[in-house]
Amino acid sequence: MVEFAIVAPILLFLLLGIFESGLLLFVVGTARFSAGDMARQESESGNAANADQVSLAVLRNGALGTTSLAVVRQVDVFKLNEDPITGVLTPSCNAGVTSPPPPCATYNTYNLNGTTRLGGPPPWNSSTRSVKNRATDFLGVRIWYQYNWKTGIFLAPSSVQLNMEFDIRLEPQTY
Numbered sequence: 001m002v003e004f005a006i007v008a009p010i011l012l013f014l015l016l017g018i019f020e021s022g023l024l025l026f027v028v029g030t031a032r033f034s035a036g037d038m039a040r041q042e043s044e045s046g047n048a049a050n051a052d053q054v055s056l057a058v059l060r061n062g063a064l065g066t067t068s069l070a071v072v073r074q075v076d077v078f079k080l081n082e083d084p085i086t087g088v089l090t091p092s093c094n095a096g097v098t099s100p101p102p103p104c105a106t107y108n109t110y111n112l113n114g115t116t117r118l119g120g121p122p123p124w125n126s127s128t129r130s131v132k133n134r135a136t137d138f139l140g141v142r143i144w145y146q147y148n149w150k151t152g153i154f155l156a157p158s159s160v161q162l163n164m165e166f167d168i169r170l171e172p173q174t175y
Contacts (some may be wrong), residue, residue, distance in 0.1 A: 020063040027070045027147050027160065031109055034064035035166035039141045042077065043168045051126035054075055055141070056114045064145065065112060072112045073144045073161075079106035079124060080138035080167055089167055133172040140167045 041058045045051035056075060059065050064072060078091040093104030108122035116122050129135045148159040 020149065023069055023150055024147055024160070027064075027067070027145075028164075029065065030063045031143055031145055031162065031164040032166075034059055034062050035141050035143050035164045037062055038075075038114070038143070039139065039166040039168040042141065043171045044138055044172055045126070046131040046172075047127050047129040049125075049127045051129075052108060052110065053114055054121060056110055056112070059143070060114075062113055064143070069149050069150070070145045073146060074117060075110045075112065075144070076140075076142040077108045077110070077122075077124070078104075078140045078142070079129075080140050082138055090138075091140060095166045129170055130172050131172055136170040136172055138167060138169050140165060142166075 020156070036056045038059045041055040042051055045054055048054070055077070059072070059075065064070060079092045081092050082089055093107045104123065106124045108124050109117040110122070111117060129139070142163055142165040144161070144163045146159040146161050
């Protein structure tokens with residue numbers, strides 16, 4: 001019985017750690033899928049006036065928007081520039097990987113409900129995006145979300161702040 005009293009807390013900690021890790025991996029995978037799903041919708045919408053709102057509805061009604069395991073804090077839709085020699089894509093604004101950038105003309109920042117974070121219209125109007133054959137814009141989608149520990153046994157004093165990015169080229173509307 002003494003051996004069980006010594007081993008039981010360790011086994012319980014391991015079991016809860018495996019459970020918590022599984023939930024966290026599920027949320028990260030769901031965020032990756034959701035960012036890709038939103039980017040694909042942006043690509044299909046092209047330069048439609050409501051492209052961002054349709055994509056946000058896809059996110060809001062998808063797995064990440066409806067789960068209670070994670071909270072979407074912010075959604076960014078931004079223009080990417082392609083280096084003509086290397087093909088490397090870089091944000092046209094100074095987009096931070098760990099924090100959102102300051103306001104910029106080609107960087108839209110939304111809440112999950114579809115409102116802009118700055119209030120007013122988004123700076124990069126989706127109807128101005130290029131969807132011409134061989135001259136289409138590249139677009140990035142970044143979802144900022146947080147995961148709150150469910151079992152409460154880990155050393156993290158607060159939730160985990162994460163983000164997921166997906167880059168895509170807009171589809172030409174005519175060929």
